[in-house]
Amino acid sequence: DTGVSQDPRHKITKRGQNVTFRCDPISEHNRLYWYRQTLGQGPEFLTYFQNEAQLEKSRLLSDRFSAERPKGSFSTLEIQRTEQGDSAMYLCASSSEEAGAYLFQYFGPGTRLLVL
Amino acid sequence: QKEVEQNSGPLSVPEGAIASLNCTYSDRGSQSFFWYRQYSGKSPELIMSIYSNGDKEDGRFTAQLNKASQYVSLLIRDSQPSDSATYLCAVILTGGGNKLTFGTGTQLKVEL
Numbered sequence: 001d002t003g004v005s006q007d008p009r010h011k012i013t014k015r016g017q018n019v020t021f022r023c024d025p026i027s028e029h030n031r032l033y034w035y036r037q038t039l040g041q042g043p044e045f046l047t048y049f050q051n052e053a054q055l056e057k058s059r060l061l062s063d064r065f066s067a068e069r070p071k072g073s074f075s076t077l078e079i080q081r082t083e084q085g086d087s088a089m090y091l092c093a094s095s096s097e098e099a100g101a102y103l104f105q106y107f108g109p110g111t112r113l114l115v116l
Numbered sequence: 117q118k119e120v121e122q123n124s125g126p127l128s129v130p131e132g133a134i135a136s137l138n139c140t141y142s143d144r145g146s147q148s149f150f151w152y153r154q155y156s157g158k159s160p161e162l163i164m165s166i167y168s169n170g171d172k173e174d175g176r177f178t179a180q181l182n183k184a185s186q187y188v189s190l191l192i193r194d195s196q197p198s199d200s201a202t203y204l205c206a207v208i209l210t211g212g213g214n215k216l217t218f219g220t221g222t223q224l225k226v227e228l
Contacts (some may be wrong), residue, residue: 031214040124042204042218043160056213091159095214103148103208105216107159 002026004108006092012114013082020078021111025094032075033105034067035091036060043091049075082115089113117142120207122219130227135192137222139205142186148208149181149188154221155201164190195226 005024013019025032030051035043046065048056051072061067064082069075079086089112093105121140129135137151148167152160166172166179166188178191188207192199202223206216 033215035216040220042120042206042220043216045215045217048213048215056215058215089159103150103214104162104165105214106162107152110159 004092004094004106006090006108006111008111009109010112010114012116014116015082015084017082018078018080019082019113020076021090021092021113022074022076023092023094023108024074025092026096026106028096029094029106030072030097031095031102031105032069033093033095034075034077035093035107037089037091037110038087046077079113082113084115087113087115118219119143119209119217120205120219122203122205122222124220125223126225127222128225128227129195131195131197133195135195135199135224135226137190137192137203137205137224138187139189139219140187141205141207141209143207143209144183144186145210146207147210149179150206150216151177151179151188151190152204152206152218153201154204160204192224195224197226197228200224200226 032049034046037043049069064080089110091110092108151164154160164179166181176193180189202221204221205219
């Protein structure tokens with residue numbers, strides 16, 4: 001059972017560029033979450049999918065952010081017109097539908113974004 | 117008031133001692149609580165969950181929950197240098213669906 005994987009692990013971009021991150025959850029985990037973490041802070045929730053349905057979005061998620069999970073497997077997070085304030089670690093987590101286990105969120109290694 | 121609060125530390129303990137990490141939360145209706153460990157530059161790793169008042173033990177780790185006082189703690193017995201990390205408290209708030217609300221984390225340093 002492989003863990004959550006994320007790609008790329010690091011991304012450096014210039015302000016105003018678009019970036020896209022990918023997350024592959026643990027196989028058979030139907031719930032997928034995106035969080036953002038800045039230095040010295042805990043992760044902050046961005047959005048959540050159950051299968052292919054995006055069920056919740058944080059108010060932190062401006063119109064420049066969009067996330068998809070088209071086939072209920074991997075997910076992508078796109079940031080358009082990046083700003084320096086978008087620099088952070090973007091974390092993906094997944095959890096199982098199984099009773100008693102759906103609350104256990106397992107995190108991937110993260111994508112570290114630096115906007116110059 | 118922040119929804120989940122932790123002392124940022126660092127908390128320094130000698131090797132072999134008990135490390136006590138504390139977390140308070142503002143939402144009295146919260147039911148699910150988690151502790152994650154995060155090494156520098158790495159992602160959070162789930163180590164404990166607790167839902168009922170009292171203690172829950174798993175190896176060297178004990179989670180304690182007191183809903184009346186709205187605090188949750190993590191005890192690490194026989195602390196090892198490899199336990200040096202940031203410990204994040206996470207709560208699922210009432211009406212929060214499945215999303216985790218994290219504290220800022222407490223940095224633990226276990227000294228030789």
